Amino acid sequence: MQSIQVDNISKRFGSLEVLKNVTIDLKQGEFAAIVGPSGCGKSTVLRMIAGLDTPTEGHVTANQKPIKDPDPSRVLIFQEHALYPWRTVEKNVGFGLELAGVPKQKRKEKVGELLEKVGLGGFQTYYPHQLSGGMRQRASIARALAMEPEVLLLDEPFGALDAITKITMQNELLRLWEGSGKTVLLITHDIDEAIYLADTIHVMSPRPGQIVETVRSTIPRPRNRNGADFVQVREKIMAHLDLTK
Ligand SMILES: Nc1ncnc2c1ncn2[C@@H]1O[C@H](COP(=O)(O)OP(=O)(O)OP(=O)(O)O)[C@@H](O)[C@H]1O
Ligand SMILES: [Mg+2]
Structure with missing residues (x-):
């Protein structure tokens, strides 16, 4: 810490x-x-x-x-949320884990847990444009938290x-x-x-x-x-x- x-x-x-x-x-x-x-x-x-x-x-x-x-x-959550519009919620939140080489199944589990935590359970396959502004912000917080x-x-x-x-x-x-x-x-x-x-x-x-x-x-x-x-x-x-x- x-x-x-x-x-x-x-x-x-x-x-x-x-x-x-x-x-x-x-x-x-x-x-x-x-x-x-x-x-x-x-x-x-x-x-x-x-x-x-x-x-x-x-x-x-x-x-x-x-x-x-x-x-x-140390993660920075920007003034404007910055989700990739062409990636689903699951792939946005798991992006850092993917870069870090975390295997697919493990990534899926971890992303699932995080989405539950921020109240987005079940929205894995949604794209950013299908979410409300608050949900997009929660997805970007989940993405930051994924990096622990x-x-x-x-x-x-x-x-x-x-x-x-x-x-x-x-x-x-x-x-x-x-x-x-x-x-x-x-x-x-x-x-x-x-x-x-x-x-x-x-x-x-x-x-x-x-x-x-x-x-x-x-x-x-x-x-x-x-x-x-x-x-x-x-x-x-x-x-x-x-x-x-
Ligand atoms: N890369 C940069 N090159 C030149 N000037 C910059 C750069 N980044 C910030 N500035 C200038 O620094 C000042 C402070 O910018 P900053 O973004 O830190 O303000 P802020 O307090 O976050 O403002 P706001 O509350 O509007 O977001 C501004 O005048 C801005 O134009
Ligand atoms: Mg500012």
């Missing part, structure tokens, strides 16, 4: 300064979130932890070792979902995470989603993105979105995002 350190990183794309002195510590098994305005560099941070990009200054490490390349132990990642990096995974599916998916994600030892970092525009799910919430400033505050919450689960402690954390985050005016 892994802890992740984003150690005082800065990132520039040419003359564009995107991130400035960003430090984020993710303890093993922690559920953390990042909230911040559009364009402040959130996806860029996630891509660096996934090994898809490197900082201009500073270091990103996993268990004290520099992250240089993507690794199957230690670190789950989620970039606005529920952004495009309707309110009801979103709540169901949030609860499913919590169930998958609880007791798993997996380290989760979730990016979201939805402040309540961050508070409902995460124990640590990093609030970022507009670009160049900096961490303006790290809010820790100890609200007991299941969390009541209207509870006094919930509202208090929300107000704190809103103040740091400068949204209270």
Whole structure:
């Protein structure tokens, strides 16, 4: 299992300064979130932890070792789900296992179990266009879980979902995470989603993105979105995002 350190990183794309002195510590098994305005560099941070990009200054490490390349132990679920339209659900979810050389029968069993877990049992032979948006998102989560990642990096995974599916998916994600030892970092525009799910919430400033505050919450689960402690954390985050005016 892994802890992740984003150690005082800065990132520039040419003359564009995107991130400035960003430090984020993710303890093993922690559920953390990042909230911040559009364009402040959130996806860029996630891509660096996934090994898809490197900082201009500073270091990103996993268990004290520099992250240089993507690794199957750390999976990134993209802002837009990316299922292959020409592959069935079963073949999409089993794609990584196929690449890893897992035999067909074993793959089928494992994919079947995962689909049950995300509520897609029986949809093996469906193609992405035959699924609802929420089901597609669940299939892409199942595909990520198939790799048995230690670190789950989620970039606005529920952004495009309707309110009801979103709540169901949030609860499913919590169930998958609880007791798993997996380290989760979730990016979201939805402040309540961050508070409902995460124990640590990093609030970022507009670009160049900096961490303006790290809010820790100890609200007991299941969390009541209207509870006094919930509202208090929300107000704190809103103040740091400068949204209270
Ligand atoms: N490969 C790249 N080359 C040049 N600029 C980039 C690249 N990737 C990101 N950027 C720039 O970096 C800034 C931050 O982008 P990023 O995608 O990290 O923002 P974000 O916080 O995830 O925004 P959103 O909430 O809208 O998804 C943007 O101004 C973007 O144009
Ligand atoms: Mg983004």
